[in-house]
Amino acid sequence: MSRHFIHGAVGGAVFGLLAAGPAHAMGGGGELVIVANQEPQSMQAQVTYKEINGVGLRNVIENLTRIDPDTNEILPMLATSWEQVEPTRWHFTLREGVKFHDGSPLDGEAVAVSINWLWGDENNYSVREMMGPQISAEPVDASTVAVITAAADPLLPRRIYLGGVTSAKQILENPAGHDVHPIGTGPYVFEEWKQGQYWTATANPDWWGNTAEDTYGEIHFDRLRVVWRPEPIVRSAMVESGEAHIALFLTKEECGRFDATDGIKCIVKGSDTFLQFRLDYHGAQPLLADVNFRKAIFTGIDWEGIRQNLMGLGEPLAGQMLPSVATGFDDTISQYPYDPAGAKAIVDEMKASGTEIPSVHISTRLGSTPRNGEMVEAMGAMLTFVGIPNTVAVEEPGIFNPRATTKPDPARAYGWLHVQANPMMDYVATFGAHYSCGGIVSVFCDPDFDARVAQAASLVGPERHEALKALVNEGHNRYVVAPVGLLQRAYGVPEGFDWKFGIDHRMVAVNMRMN
């Protein structure tokens, strides 16, 4: 009997191996396989605002507007046009003939339900962190939806691009299904989420983009599969072995290896996420409001050296947090220069005049960006060199987050190194978070500055740009926040793989092609 059992077991194993077929069955036009770094926590339409939380979900869920990957310009998607009919009321004209994957029509009523579901305070979804004034919606007619904001919001068409449009039918009939089974209008129809393994979607033959002149892509793959592996080596191995088309977030070293290997390559691009150093402006130490002392700190640290040597994949930032595509970008300023002698002279002069130099505590959050622990160590060493006592720490989220949201730290002079995203690419959002009296993570408070930001926020076009640019310049000269670099993200792909994407790094299959 045992002999039969052994024969059976061996036979089964051999059969299983044969049945497995080639380990990497795929090809151009077949199934697009993306290997992400983590499993999504949900498939809610709101997750589309941050690609990293729902890799590939924008293939299923579309939005009213979209952003041109080259120019960062707002373009039509499910809405063909929009108009600010009143300061707090926008009308979006919807694309005709579009249906959700469950067959329900995309009309004013459905879109209003979807917008209220996503942006409303009842669900309190995290997409609300991108919201300016409270957003709500109501149908105007079958092809028009009105979006109402609690206060005037010139950025609404850009903001609304962050929230996906999901099936109202599902929300009303099966709201729990919305968490795990996305139903949108996109080029791919969600098929299955096998938790712990993958999620899949199939090409949508009825996608409006197949026939529309202003479509944003073309379906080249019949199916889409998103899998996840936390280990970067495993992700890159999947592309090398032909199991996947795109491996997310290669390291700088892996990227170099990919470029040096036949048959695979690395694609690198700056993102909408930046690494910054924020230093309490007020609080326990009045000296922190002294521009001269802040200058000593900001010029006593070699930001460019940290970016080049420790950050890995980081684009330089010109003395401000956003890149040149942002509204309000000031092309007249540059990164704070590294001037240890000058910084030391400032500190020595302060000491000579009897000023007591406070110890600055610098922390960073565990795992927020690679090698951030080494970065704060380096910052601490540089400050010590210019005579500023300090402590540094890599802190657990449970310690770091409450500290970072305390404005400012009442117990000590405090600064933190952390990443922050601004998908809006407009300085109003950055000022709101980091330079305002009311910003949750802001430690800078100047009511006059806030008033000028509010004034700039009401402007549009070149006027807005110029007003924000002046504020960026002022913030730079007052040493509010030190930008370190714009995070780049690197992807491993096979040779011949084309992918067009913007700084929001959307994984949209209709913008990909395997040649």
Place this chain on the structure above:
Amino acid sequence: MIANVLGGYFMRRLIGSAVMLFIVMSAVFVADRNIGDPARMILGDTGTEADVLELRLRMGLEDPWHVQYGRFVAGLVTFDLGETFRYGISKPLAHGGIPESRATLPIAAERLPATFLLTGVAIALSVLVALPLGIWAAVRPRTIGDRLVNVLSLAGVSIVEYWFALILILLFAVQLDWLPTSGYGTAAHVILPALALSLRPIGRITQIARSSMLDELAKPYVTAARGRGIPISKIASVHALKNAAIPVVTTIGEETINVITGVIIIETVFGWPGIGALTVDALKIRDVPLIEATIFLLVLMVLSINLVVDLLYALLNPRVRLG
């Protein structure tokens, strides 16, 4: 008589296991509440203190510790360890409560078959390789073959699983293109993670099998049997093996437990949808109820194996059950 003695022994061990389970889970309860605020994790950097407090209230994390602990103990007894935070707690609560499917124990239990498959293959592979290897080395002591087995088994015990797993992927999936890098679904997918998991057990079981057999083969009855012309291979496999089995069985049990704890890393590396990978996912987002459910099942598996090993040990060695 033996059945009665074994029954009493089994009951004592069962009660001991239940007490152990309770102690371990209580430690998990304490640890879970000191690994960062799950409400803050869900709401991110921009959540206000008021938002965090409201979410903590909804999660029951603001209740006094003895209330939370009472709820936790009741959950252990009724096999209801609460609902996952996974899908965002605000929406389901706002819409009439959390559906039954979000209860954590069923979610964790769904991952058990994959883990059973992986650990089963790894242990089977370990025993099938290590036992013959250990016996083979024992019957030819101090030869080149024996020394080679010694070195290899020591290497198996010493090499770090995580590193070995990555080497296996790069060698067999990338360079040789024989097997898939990772994933789940076919027999081919189980080979590399099972190999990675079985490295240490192979080393340990080989070492113990070899040393036990060496002890046994040095005994007078073996010398007498050899004097009567019985081949050493027959003596080893028919007579000595049974007597040397007790430490080997104990080691297999211990290594099975090591394999179960090892799945936490190996499943994560290979994208294997078992309970180990789920534990890591739950830890990442501080999903306290899900962490407790996964650890509960893992501890249950470990204690069950311990119990089985103890019973086997008692069956093989009467002095244990009578003592």
